[in-house]
Amino acid sequence: MFEAAEIGHKMDKAAYAAEIPALREALLEAQWALHADGRFPVIVLIAGVDGAGKGETVNTLNEWMDPRHIRTIAFDGSSDEEAERPRMWRYWRELPRKGQIGIFFGSWYTDPIVDRVWGKTGKKALALEIERINHFERMLADEGALILKFWFHLDKQSQRKRLEKIDADPVMSWQVTRADWQQFKRYDRYYAVAEHTLRLTSAGHAPWIVVEGRDARYRQYTVGSVLLAAIRKHLEQRPMPASGVALPELPADGRNVLNQMKLGRKLGDRKYAHELAQLQGELNQLARSKKFRERSVICAFEGMDAAGKGGAIRRVTAALDARQYRIIPIAAPTDEERAQPYLWRFWRHLPRRGRFTLYDRSWYGRVLVERVEGFCQPADWQRAYAEINQFEQELVDAGGILCKFWLQVSQDEQLRRFREREETRFKHFKITEQDWRNREKWPHYELAAAEMIERTSTAIGPWTLVEAEDKNWARVKVLRTLVERIEVALDRS
Amino acid sequence: MFEAAEIGHKMDKAAYAAEIPALREALLEAQWALHADGRFPVIVLIAGVDGAGKGETVNTLNEWMDPRHIRTIAFDGSSDEEAERPRMWRYWRELPRKGQIGIFFGSWYTDPIVDRVWGKTGKKALALEIERINHFERMLADEGALILKFWFHLDKQSQRKRLEKIDADPVMSWQVTRADWQQFKRYDRYYAVAEHTLRLTSAGHAPWIVVEGRDARYRQYTVGSVLLAAIRKHLEQRPMPASGVALPELPADGRNVLNQMKLGRKLGDRKYAHELAQLQGELNQLARSKKFRERSVICAFEGMDAAGKGGAIRRVTAALDARQYRIIPIAAPTDEERAQPYLWRFWRHLPRRGRFTLYDRSWYGRVLVERVEGFCQPADWQRAYAEINQFEQELVDAGGILCKFWLQVSQDEQLRRFREREETRFKHFKITEQDWRNREKWPHYELAAAEMIERTSTAIGPWTLVEAEDKNWARVKVLRTLVERIEVALDRS
Numbered sequence: 006m007f008e009a010a011e012i013g014h015k016m017d018k019a020a021y022a023a024e025i026p027a028l029r030e031a032l033l034e035a036q037w038a039l040h041a042d043g044r045f046p047v048i049v050l051i052a053g054v055d056g057a058g059k060g061e062t063v064n065t066l067n068e069w070m071d072p073r074h075i076r077t078i079a080f081d082g083s084s085d086e087e088a089e090r091p092r093m094w095r096y097w098r099e100l101p102r103k104g105q106i107g108i109f110f111g112s113w114y115t116d117p118i119v120d121r122v123w124g125k126t127g128k129k130a131l132a133l134e135i136e137r138i139n140h141f142e143r144m145l146a147d148e149g150a151l152i153l154k155f156w157f158h159l160d161k162q163s164q165r166k167r168l169e170k171i172d173a174d175p176v177m178s179w180q181v182t183r184a185d186w187q188q189f190k191r192y193d194r195y196y197a198v199a200e201h202t203l204r205l206t207s208a209g210h211a212p213w214i215v216v217e218g219r220d221a222r223y224r225q226y227t228v229g230s231v232l233l234a235a236i237r238k239h240l241e242q243r244p245m246p247a248s249g250v251a252l253p254e255l256p257a258d259g260r261n262v263l264n265q266m267k268l269g270r271k272l273g274d275r276k277y278a279h280e281l282a283q284l285q286g287e288l289n290q291l292a293r294s295k296k297f298r299e300r301s302v303i304c305a306f307e308g309m310d311a312a313g314k315g316g317a318i319r320r321v322t323a324a325l326d327a328r329q330y331r332i333i334p335i336a337a338p339t340d341e342e343r344a345q346p347y348l349w350r351f352w353r354h355l356p357r358r359g360r361f362t363l364y365d366r367s368w369y370g371r372v373l374v375e376r377v378e379g380f381c382q383p384a385d386w387q388r389a390y391a392e393i394n395q396f397e398q399e400l401v402d403a404g405g406i407l408c409k410f411w412l413q414v415s416q417d418e419q420l421r422r423f424r425e426r427e428e429t430r431f432k433h434f435k436i437t438e439q440d441w442r443n444r445e446k447w448p449h450y451e452l453a454a455a456e457m458i459e460r461t462s463t464a465i466g467p468w469t470l471v472e473a474e475d476k477n478w479a480r481v482k483v484l485r486t487l488v489e490r491i492e493v494a495l496d497r498s
Numbered sequence: 499m500f501e502a503a504e505i506g507h508k509m510d511k512a513a514y515a516a517e518i519p520a521l522r523e524a525l526l527e528a529q530w531a532l533h534a535d536g537r538f539p540v541i542v543l544i545a546g547v548d549g550a551g552k553g554e555t556v557n558t559l560n561e562w563m564d565p566r567h568i569r570t571i572a573f574d575g576s577s578d579e580e581a582e583r584p585r586m587w588r589y590w591r592e593l594p595r596k597g598q599i600g601i602f603f604g605s606w607y608t609d610p611i612v613d614r615v616w617g618k619t620g621k622k623a624l625a626l627e628i629e630r631i632n633h634f635e636r637m638l639a640d641e642g643a644l645i646l647k648f649w650f651h652l653d654k655q656s657q658r659k660r661l662e663k664i665d666a667d668p669v670m671s672w673q674v675t676r677a678d679w680q681q682f683k684r685y686d687r688y689y690a691v692a693e694h695t696l697r698l699t700s701a702g703h704a705p706w707i708v709v710e711g712r713d714a715r716y717r718q719y720t721v722g723s724v725l726l727a728a729i730r731k732h733l734e735q736r737p738m739p740a741s742g743v744a745l746p747e748l749p750a751d752g753r754n755v756l757n758q759m760k761l762g763r764k765l766g767d768r769k770y771a772h773e774l775a776q777l778q779g780e781l782n783q784l785a786r787s788k789k790f791r792e793r794s795v796i797c798a799f800e801g802m803d804a805a806g807k808g809g810a811i812r813r814v815t816a817a818l819d820a821r822q823y824r825i826i827p828i829a830a831p832t833d834e835e836r837a838q839p840y841l842w843r844f845w846r847h848l849p850r851r852g853r854f855t856l857y858d859r860s861w862y863g864r865v866l867v868e869r870v871e872g873f874c875q876p877a878d879w880q881r882a883y884a885e886i887n888q889f890e891q892e893l894v895d896a897g898g899i900l901c902k903f904w905l906q907v908s909q910d911e912q913l914r915r916f917r918e919r920e921e922t923r924f925k926h927f928k929i930t931e932q933d934w935r936n937r938e939k940w941p942h943y944e945l946a947a948a949e950m951i952e953r954t955s956t957a958i959g960p961w962t963l964v965e966a967e968d969k970n971w972a973r974v975k976v977l978r979t980l981v982e983r984i985e986v987a988l989d990r991s
Contacts, residue, residue: 037927060819067820072812073858079821084579110821179786293672319565326553327560328572328603341832365566434530 006200006207006215010158014227015220028229029069035236036070036106042240043104043344045149049232050112053157054195055185056167057218058225062157063110065225066232076101080111089357091403092116093141097352102344103149113138114202121198122191131198135205140395146210147388148346151239154211155228156203157218161192167218261455266413268474277477284484285324291488292325292361296495300404301356304487305367308412309450310440311422312473313480317412318363320480321487330361335370347371347389348396355400367409368393372457377449390460397466406494407466408487411458412473416447499693499700499708503651507720508713521722522562528729529563529599535733536597536837538642542725543605546650547688548678549660550711551718555650556603558718559725569594573604582850584896585609586634590845595837596642606631607695614691615684624691628698633888639703640881641839644732647704648721649696650711654685660712754948759906761967770970777977778817784981785818785854789988793897794849797980798860801905802943803933804915805966806973810905811856813973814980823854828863840864840874840882841889848893860902861886865950870942883953890959899987900959901980904951905966909940 039047049066051059067075078099087095093113101107117134120126142152159167168189172181188195207213214231216224272280291297304321306314322330333354342350348368356362371389375381400407414422423444426436443450462468469486473479532540542559544552560568571592580588586606594600610627613619635645652660661682665674681688700706707724709717765773784790797814799807815823826847835843841861849855864886869879893900907915916937919929936943955961962979966972 034927041927060821063820064816068812068816071808072815072820073808073825073827076824077820084577086577086579108820315564315566319561322565323557323561327556327565327570327601328553331569332566334566339832339834341834434527434534 006203006213007158007196010215010217011160012217013219014217014223016222016226018222021222021226024226028226028233032070032229032233035233035240036074038240039106039236040074040104045151045239046101046103047106047151047153047232047236047239048101048145049106049108050114050152050154051108051110051157052112052114052154053216053218054159054164054192055188056164056171056181057157057159057216058221059110059157060180061221062155062225062228063108066108066228069229070106074104075106075108077108077110080109080115086357090355091399091405093137093399094352094355097349100345100349102341104344113141114206118195118198118202122188122195131202135202137395137399138206139208140391142206142208142211144348144388144392144395145346146208147385147392150346151235152211153232153235154206154213155231156199156213156215157224158215159218161196163219164189164192261451262458262470263411263413263451263455266470266472268413268415268418268472270472270478271475272477272481274477277481280481281320281484284481284488285320287488288321288324288484288491291491291495292329294495296498297491298359300406300491300494300498301358302361302406302408302487302491303356303400304361304363304407305369305409306363306365306412307367307369307373307410307454308471308473309414309419309447310443311419311426311436312412312414313476314365314410314412316476317410317471317473317480317483318365320484321363324484325361329359330363331356332363332365335364335366347385348392351396355405358404368396369409369457369461372461373450373453374443376453377446390457393461394463394466397461397463401465404498406491408490409462409466409468410471410483410486411454411468412471412479414473416444418474419444499696499706500651500653500689503708503710504653505710506712507710507716509715509719511715514715514719517719518722521719521726525563525722525726528726528733529567531733532599532729533567533597538644538732539594539596540599540644540725540729540732541594541638541646542599542601543607543645543647544601544603544650545605545607545647546709546711547652547657547685548681549657549664549674550650550652550709551714552603552650553673554714555648555718555721556601559601559721562722563599567597568599568601570601570603573602573608579850583848584892584898586630586892587845587848590842593838593842595834597837606634607699611688611691611695615681615688624695628695630888630892631699632701633884635699635701635704637841637881637885637888638839639701640878640885643839644728645704646725646728647699647706648724649692649706649708650717651708652711654689656712657682657685754944755951755963756904756906756944756948759963759965761906761908761911761965763965763971764968765970765974767970770974773974774813774977777974777981778813780981781814781817781977781984784984784988785822787988789991790984791852793899793984793987793991794851795854795899795901795980795984796849796893797854797856797900798862798902799856799858799905800860800862800866800903800947801964801966802907802912802940803936804912804919804929805905805907806969807858807903807905809969810903810964810966810973810976811858813977814856817977818854822852823856824849825856825858828857828859840878841885844889848898851897861889862902862950862954865954866943866946867936869946870939883950886954887956887959890954890956894958897991899984901983902955902959902961903964903976903979904947904961905964905972907966909937911967912937 039045051063053059063077067077076099080095083095096109096113099107099109117126117131117138121128121131146152168181168185171177203213203215214227216227218224306318308314318332322332331354335350338350351364351368354362354364371381371393372386376383376386397407423436423440426432458468458470469482471479471482532538544556546552556570560570569592573588576588589602589606592600592602610619610624610631614621614624639645661674661678664670696706696708707720709720711717799811801807811825815825824847828843831843844857844861847855847857864874864882865879868874869876890900916929916933919925951961951963962975964972964975
């Protein structure tokens with residue numbers, strides 16, 4: 006991969022002077038068009054060896070274009086707010102909005118490569134990170150992002166010279182630290198790990214562009230012209246997402262996990278009161294335990310309208326200290342959320358350690374309401390299953406305890422509850438025209454939910470199907486499941 | 499203030515049982531009405547002595563109402579992201595949205611009171627904090643927020659008993675730490691400081707409600723019923739902001755700071771090139787200096803349309819490492835921003851230490867475009883002067899270096915630049931119908947700007963008036979001012 010960037014590429018002064026004014030003008034125009042278009046963000050990664058002009062290139066791009074619509078984000082050590090969440094959280098929170106250019110100086114590649122070079126991680130860990138990165142970039146591209154990854158390369162000899170030169174310059178020498186020289190000693194190993202990583206993460210939708218870093222004019226012109234061509238082309242294309250394999254709409258026999266549930270399950274009031282108190286006590290103890298300070302709980306509540314999600318959530322939170330949890334009710338996204346990839350609005354609320362986030366409706370909206378109501382393309386919800394599984398894997402890998410509840414009621418019971426809501430003074434806020442319209446689409450929702458459960462009930466994130474015809478039964482089942490899952494997780498840690 | 503909360507208030511079980519169901523129902527209904535109304539947030543502060551049932555009350559409120567529309571925020575130590583910004587930043591970022599209830603467990607009162615009790619701060623520092631808090635709450639109230647501040651009180655004897663009781667309970671004893679007992683030893687001093695602080699911060703728009711904490715039923719019922727009555731009343735009132743004193747629209751002689759500027763100032767190209775390079779070099783050095791790591795720079799760029807704000811900003815950023823600055827272009831607020839007090843969208847982008855935030859248009863929009871175009875009520879922009887001065891005081895108190903630039907061009911020059919933008923291919927994005935419409939209101943904008951400068955050019959945040967008819971002159975003046983202000987600030991630190 007790097008051979009082509011060791012052949013002494015350069016651009017002479019005259020050619021550069023001739024090309025740059027037009028390039029700058031065109032870049033500025035492309036940038037404004039991108040901003041006006043507003044359909045996708047541009048994500049530019051700047052990576053590579055030290056001394057190859059990464060920082061200078063970032064500054065040049067900011068100078069050439071309108072810096073007001075560029076976000077340059079440098080990643081040093083994690084803040085404590087970042088360190089307590091999944092590793093990718095800090096990148097998610099900095100993603101540029103649609104219409105913006107985000108320049109990532111340091112990125113999700115830095116740690117995996119550096120850790121491997123220094124032997125902090127093994128081959129398998131790197132392989133896993135590479136897989137994760139590929140999923141992430143695939144998702145970004147599917148959401149419309151234009152991704153360009155620039156790798157600045159220098160052959161060994163040139164890097165030594167470059168570091169020596171900077172080191173000797175009194176104005177520049179601060180840029181070269183002892184760590185840089187330490188790093189240089191590992192040049193060969195760095196070369197090998199980087200080559201391996203780049204090879205396995207170079208994709209049509211997120212290509213690596215290796216740039217020889219010896220000549221400033223050459224590397225600046227290269228980056229600028231690649232960026233220009235890519236933005237122009239991406240603006241021309243109306244993204245046409247490819248649909249997944251077409252599957253028949255129903256299982257042949259009409260049976261699915263939901264319509265086979267035994268909804269008749271019940272719990273008498275006395276037994277309910279006893280079990281509720283017992284389980285709430287246990288949950289309270291677990292949430293206050295020392296081990297829990299290193300973990301977090303993420304719950305997704307889904308289910309048919311009026312299945313009792315809110316009531317179940319309140320029985321959970323009643324056992325917790327209010328300072329320890331947040332409930333995130335999911336309604337229509339805000340415009341800041343709409344300007345980001347679909348999962349962004351869930352990432353932003355992930356809990357710190359020792360905390361609970363309870364999502365009242367969740368990231369599964371993509372394959373439920375958005376699918377049924379046609380709010381997204383078939384290709385979008387079809388790819389969502391894999392994206393969601395990946396998301397949940399990251400939660401669990403970071404110590405999150407994940408619980409997903411599907412609350413099911415019969416159509417008759419739903420009708421009864423809708424009517425009750427209409428008639429009860431302080432419940433009439435809870436029923437809208439939309440609820441009645443959704444009800445008419447019951448078979449579609451049931452089909453979507455059944456398929457969702459089939460495709461996303463995994464070892465790390467199993468769905469708990471909750472018979473919710475009887476509220477007592479449902480609430481106790483939710484609490485018991487939660488207590489058991491936390492117990493198991495804490496026992497293992 | 500506390501005497502009335504030492505008389506043994508209580509509520510017997512029967513009365514409580516009789517009242518609570520209706521209270522809960524009414525609270526739930528008020529909460530839904532608040533949510534549907536969406537015009538204002540409810541901010542509930544829970545403060546007071548340890549052992550008086552603060553935590554329990556927070557949990558009870560969450561249990562009684564719909565916890566999905568409550569945000570409970572507890573404040574422990576600051577995260578590093580918080581510690582590097584003005585003290586109020588952590589409260590701003592957690593403010594509930596309009597239609598939401600935010601319960602603050604621990605608040606902007608905690609540190610000022612505790613620090614004074616332990617002698618970490620003197621009388622004057624407390625007085626300053628109190629003044630700051632009053633400004634902040636006044637601003638919140640003026641923005642429509644309903645503010646209720648509950649102080650849970652226990653007389654000395656009762657607090658001792660309460661702490662002993664909790665300490666002896668094996669399940670509860672974790673709640674009482676050594677620090678709590680240490681705190682108790684200072685009961686009298688705490689009493690005095692708290693009484694002083696409450697007295698000076700109890701306002702009609704943000705009242706303190708002192709609640710005797712001995713009886714759980716009494717305190718829960720009190721908080722619940724106060725909250726209910728306050729929400730109901732606030733919902734009924736269509737807020738009718740009182741206008742400030744009516745002032746005549748123009749100075750008698752028509753002279754103002756802007757139309758008296760000498761716009762003929764110029765700088766030749768050679769001199770410009772020389773000075774620009776010199777100043778950019780100085781700025782670069784300053785930004786990389788060790789002392790600057792503890793400071794930050796906040797710049798506001800305002801001016802007539804086409805006065806050259808963007809160009810001036812780019813001459814500043816060209817001197818900086820792109821990782822070190824962010825430019826925030828201010829356009830229409832997002833809906834998340836609209837659901838917050840006016841200044842929230844500026845608070846959210848404040849830089850960490852060692853960084854620059856450059857606002858391309860700023861918080862002064864309130865007294866410029868919003869005033870002229872009638873986007874807000876007269877009362878809103880009239881109070882904004884004081885709010886802005888307060889905001890800037892906080893920036894500077896936290897080590898921020900604040901620079902405010904007004905770029906002025908003549909009407910003729912603006913016309914020339916508008917036409918140039920229309921004719922130049924890569925500049926036509928920069929001119930819209932709106933710009934032409936604004937131009938027609940030139941006298942109104944000039945009047946508003948002149949009044950703004952008069953009222954907000956302060957010792958800590960002076961306005962720099964920049965003659966921008968000649969771009970060379972303007973850019974050099976901006977850079978020179980910035981360099982000088984940073985130099986002065988670093989010399990002093």
